[in-house]
Amino acid sequence: MGLEKDQAARYTSYAPDPPSSEDLEDGASADRLSEKAYEKKILKKVDFWLVGFYSLVYIFRVIDSSNYSNAAIINLENGTNIKKQLHFSANQWAWTLSIFSYSYLIFEPTNTLLLKSFRPSRWMFVLIGMWGVCACSVAAVQNFKGMMVVRFAIGMAEAGFYPAVLYHMSFFYKPSEMPWRIATFYSVGQLASALSGLLAYAIGFMDGLGHLAGWRWLFLIEGLPAIILAWVALFGLPDYPQTARFLDANEKAFILQRLSDTAPSGEEGNWDFKTLKVLFSDPTTYTFAVYWIAHGIGGFGVGYALPTVIYQLGFTTTSLSQLMNIPPYVCCFLFLNLMGYMLHKKWIRPWTTAIAIESTIIICYILLITVPNATVKYLCLIVATSCAGSAYPVIWPERIRALDGTVAAGIGIGLTNACAQFGGIVGPHVYSTVFGPGYHESYIICLCFLVVAISAILLSWLLVWRKDRRLAAAVPVV
Numbered sequence: 082m083g084l085e086k087d088q089a090a091r092y093t094s095y096a097p098d099p100p101s102s103e104d105l106e107d108g109a110s111a112d113r114l115s116e117k118a119y120e121k122k123i124l125k126k127v128d129f130w131l132v133g134f135y136s137l138v139y140i141f142r143v144i145d146s147s148n149y150s151n152a153a154i155i156n157l158e159n160g161t162n163i164k165k166q167l168h169f170s171a172n173q174w175a176w177t178l179s180i181f182s183y184s185y186l187i188f189e190p191t192n193t194l195l196l197k198s199f200r201p202s203r204w205m206f207v208l209i210g211m212w213g214v215c216a217c218s219v220a221a222v223q224n225f226k227g228m229m230v231v232r233f234a235i236g237m238a239e240a241g242f243y244p245a246v247l248y249h250m251s252f253f254y255k256p257s258e259m260p261w262r263i264a265t266f267y268s269v270g271q272l273a274s275a276l277s278g279l280l281a282y283a284i285g286f287m288d289g290l291g292h293l294a295g296w297r298w299l300f301l302i303e304g305l306p307a308i309i310l311a312w313v314a315l316f317g318l319p320d321y322p323q324t325a326r327f328l329d330a331n332e333k334a335f336i337l338q339r340l341s342d343t344a345p346s347g348e349e350g351n352w353d354f355k356t357l358k359v360l361f362s363d364p365t366t367y368t369f370a371v372y373w374i375a376h377g378i379g380g381f382g383v384g385y386a387l388p389t390v391i392y393q394l395g396f397t398t399t400s401l402s403q404l405m406n407i408p409p410y411v412c413c414f415l416f417l418n419l420m421g422y423m424l425h426k427k428w429i430r431p432w433t434t435a436i437a438i439e440s441t442i443i444i445c446y447i448l449l450i451t452v453p454n455a456t457v458k459y460l461c462l463i464v465a466t467s468c469a470g471s472a473y474p475v476i477w478p479e480r481i482r483a484l485d486g487t488v489a490a491g492i493g494i495g496l497t498n499a500c501a502q503f504g505g506i507v508g509p510h511v512y513s514t515v516f517g518p519g520y521h522e523s524y525i526i527c528l529c530f531l532v533v534a535i536s537a538i539l540l541s542w543l544l545v546w547r548k549d550r551r552l553a554a555a556v557p558v559v
Contacts (some may be wrong), residue, residue, distance in 0.1 A: 120339075123332050127253050130319055132262050135246050136269040138209060138314070141306045142242055143273035144280060145216050145235070146181070148303060151281035152296040161294040173225050175509055177232050182505030184236030189499035190492060192241025193248040201249050206315035208245070212238035213307030219300040220293070244498040247477060251494075252321050255339060256482035260431065260475070264421025267474040268414045275410035282404065360493055365483050365544045370500045372537035373473070377504030378511065379530030380442055380469035385512035386449075386520050387462055393455040393518065405459075409466035416467040420475055432542045435476045438468045439535045446528045450521050473501065476538070483545050 152163040153174070164174055196204040215235040222228045246266065250259060281299060288295035319325035322336040360366055391405045423429045445465040449458055484493040516523045 119335070123328065123335060124254075124258070126327050126332075127319070127325075127336070128262070130317070131246075131250050131253060132265055134313070134318065135249075136266050138242075138307070138310050139246075139266060139270045140273040140276070141303065141310070142212070142239055143270040144277045144303050145212065145307070146239065147274050147277035148281055148299055149178070149181075149219075149232075151277060152299055155281050155285045155299065156288045156295045159288060161288055161296075163294075163296040166294055166296075167222065167224060167228065169225060169228075177225070177228050179506055179509060180229055180232050181236040182502045184233045185240040185502040185505070186499050188237050188240040189244060189502070190495040193244050193495040194492065195241065196245045196248060200320045201245070202315055202318040202320055204241070204245065205318055206311045208238050208241050208311075209307050209314055210311030212242075213304045213309075213311060216300055216304030216307065219304075220297040240499075241495075244495045247481065247498075248494050251481055253336060256478050259478040259481065261421035261425035263474045263477050264417050264424070264471075267470070268417035268421070271410050271417060271470045272414040275407040275414070278404065278406045360484070363483070365541055365548075366493065366496075368537050368541040368544060369480050369483070369497055372476075372534050372541065373497055373500035374503045375530045375534035375537060376439070376469070376472050377501040378507050379527040379534060380439070380465075380472055381501075381504040382508045382511055382523070382527045382530075383442070383445075383462060383465045383469060385508055386523065387466070389518050389520070390455060390458045390462055394459055409463045410470075412463050413467040413470040417471045417474060420471055424475065431475050431479050432538065435472055435538050436535055438472045438475065439531050439538070441465075442468045443528055443531050446524045446531075450524050479541075479545060483541075483548070 154162060156162050157165075163169070169177070192208075198204075199207070212235050215231055215238060218231050219228070219235075222231055247263065250262065254262065280303070284299045284302060285295045287293075287298045290298065293301075319327065322328065322333050325333065328336065387406065387409065394405070420429070420434060424431060424434070442465050445461040445468075448461045449465075452458065452461075480497055481494065511526050512520060512523045
């Protein structure tokens with residue numbers, strides 16, 4: 082922590098002299114207001130890149146992953162959809178969907194450490210550029226084997242992005258400053274899920290242009306922005322507070338002195354591998370993992386039932402079906418931003434909010450099981466999708482706060498987020514067509530997983546609370 086202390090000392094060197102005794106109260110109040118304004122000014126600069134730029138990149142990341150499912154129905158009436166042209170069987174199509182999650186599961190836990198090894202700007206250039214190139218390459222695929230290779234490569238590149246963004250944020254922000262920033266970043270991804278349907282619908286009219294099917298144009302067009310943004314990341318993205326070009330020396334010191342001693346550090350050579358032992362001996366590592374797995378299956382699984390419910394509403398054409406997929410994700414975007422704002426204002430707390438979210442999804446499942454009306458089911462799916470997409474961002478700051486040290490935070494964030502991929506692996510089986518069109522058994526299975534999720538959240542809350550009490554007791558009273 083020598084570097085941080087030196088920079089903190091530089092910060093104190095330009096701080097104003099202590100107020101005299103006669104104006105101590107007014108002066109102290111003015112200093113606090115001045116420091117708040119100074120802090121807000123600096124954080125706005127950081128927000129431009131770590132929230133603004135990453136949110137823009139996340140839009141194309143989500144569009145890329147969402148539009149593979151859209152490719153299955155784009156130009157279905159013309160007989161030029163992806164499954165028809167590449168002669169995929171139902172089993173082969175399922176494998177091209179799930180292989181994506183397997184590569185996430187394998188590469189996500191350690192990707193965050195590579196971000197520090199290569200520096201964030203360089204590693205993000207590799208990740209974003211790689212998935213852009215791979216997405217464009219999907220347009221050239223001619224058979225099942227080729228699709229499996231490309232889909233696995235896309236998953237390998239995209240696996241590191243989301244946890245790396247959270248890890249990168251932890252170098253600049255205090256845990257208390259992250260809830261609304263994570264919510265804003267993540268909510269843009271939910272909005273992108275809605276935009277992906279519109280994009281697929283629009284590109285469907287390009288079917289046959291240049292002797293290419295509409296789905297091939299879809300992947301070509303969506304991959305190009307990622308390649309461009311990769312170069313922006315390489316030359317513009319700030320690596321650490323110590324090296325950010327848009328901050329002067331005093332601003333760098335101010336950012337660093339705000340962070341706790343256990344926060345991840347961008348200091349060169351700061352590889353505290355001894356914290357890995359602490360990480361894997363910490364019971365919260367496993368309770369959070371259980372929560373991420375249980376919510377991934379029980380919460381996000383509801384999305385697999387959405388096409389069937391839309392069909393039951395009477396929207397049988399592919400274009401109208403794509404449009405009806407939009408409202409749930411727009412609602413999720415609005416709800417998540419509302420939650421982020423309320424958390425930022427401290428009107429609500431992460432733990433109780435997460436439990437309320439899971440409980441609301443459970444109520445939706447009960448209605449989906451008991452109410453046969455298609456309109457009610459669709460409304461329940463809108464609420465459930467909004468809640469499911471909001472659960473992880475709400476609790477992420479508490480998960481990051483429970484991690485101590487650079488390496489432990491990197492591995493912990495990646496490992497935790499990898500657990501969510503079980504939803505993509507198990508979900509298609511839970512919502513197999515053998516349970517359709519009612520999916521009552523599927524809803525019951527997911528409901529049980531959400532009960533497990535609530536239990537894991539309560540246990541994690543207890544463990545983190547006890548840890549906070551121990552740390553508070555260890556601080557000497559001055």
